Amino acid sequence: MKVFPAVDILGGKCVQLVQGRRENATVYGSPLECAERWLSKGADALHVINLDGAFGKSRVNAGLIKDLISETGVFVQLGGGIRSTGDAFSWLETGVDRIILGTLAIEKPESITAVSDMFGKDSVVAGVDAKKGQVVVRGWEEPAGDYIEWAEKFESLGAGSLLFTNVDVEGLQNGIDAGPVRRLIENTHLPVTAAGGISGPSDVATLKSMGVDGIILGSALYSGRISLEDALEICR
Incomplete structure (x- = not known):
């Protein structure tokens, strides 16, 4: 099972949000500093989200993200603000290994x-953000249908x-709430x-036993509730 430390970027800073709300942002330093911290502790992949892009400013942080990709040289999956196939193509050509299609996948499957x-296929991961069994978009506020039905559709369309x-x-x-994850698998x-x-x-152990392929570590990792070393050991 792969471990992806989250590097969420808002206003040029590495942050963690609670329930996706900007007003709940806690700042942890520069994105590159945070990335290098997790790499020094054994990570070999990063989950990078351009939160400014998710909030409608798609080109904000672009240069910073490109620098992070070139400086770290590790596997990077990127989401946030990808509003067209042109955006997706551009990021993949820049060096992102895998892009996350969320709202775009719902609105233009x-x-x-x-x-x-x-x-x-390995270059595209479809985002299934679910709330009470429904896929939600646009700041996790708008329901868009049953999450299992969307997952099945994404698979048929060629998501990797x-x-x-x-x-x-x-x-x-x-x-975690294991039930929805198990149902999806x-x-x-x-x-x-x-x-x-x-x-x-x-x-982490529960998700591994269920057959999950990878996990994203965010708030609990940054707050010290879980150590990256412990998560990596379990996954190995």
Whole structure:
């Protein structure tokens, strides 16, 4: 099971949000400093989110993200503010290994096929952000349909993997809700990376036992609730 430390970028700083709200941002320093911190502790991949892009300013942080990619040289999956296939193509050509299509995948599902056909299935992960069983978009405020049905559609369109974020527990550091993750794994053939609520070694162990392909460590990692070393040891 892969471990992706999160490097969420807002206003040029590395931050963590609670429930996706900007007003709840806690700043942890520069994105490159945070990335290098996790790499020094054994990480070999990063989950980078351009939060300014997610909030409608897609080109903000672009130069900073490009520098991070070139400076670290590790596997990077990137999301946030990818509003067109052109945006996706541009990031993949820049050196991002895998792009996360969220709102774009819901509003223009054919974009998954376009990216997959051009760069290969492994280059595109479809974001399944779920709240009470419904995929949610636009700041996790608008429901867009059953998350299992969307996952099945993304698979048929050519996504190489799924990123499942359980919005109900995301950022709260109170542990995972295993049920929705298990249901997703049982209903798709795609590798699933899980995010939301991972707060301690027992959560990591549970997800590994379920067959999750990867995990995103965010708030609990930055607050010290879980150490990267412990998570990597469990995954090995």
